[in-house]
Amino acid sequence: GNTSKDDDRGKRATKASASARREKAAQNPPKKRSRKAPAQSDAAETAHPEHEDTEMERFWATM
Template identity: 95%
Template sequence: GKRATKASASARREKEAQNPPKKRSWKAPTQSDAAETAHPEHED
């Protein structure tokens, strides 16, 4: 059970990395967008 959860988390991260940054929209769509646009070279 725990192994499946870990594997799922890993797969989920890989999927998110492949998919567009729509998941981080829930965190801060404006801030994320502004930060990426205002500071393109500032990759935190």
């Protein structure tokens, strides 16, 4: 009986922590990227938008 309860608690704890970590990981990186991304994306687009388009086409072509 103790092992089953411990297993349930362990699974629930791992699931909760995993989901929480995933949510935090999903929320934190985008914020950090969003700060740097605008400058990089704008500069790249203004510098050579066609080049980015070709890269995307190549990327999708490989997919």
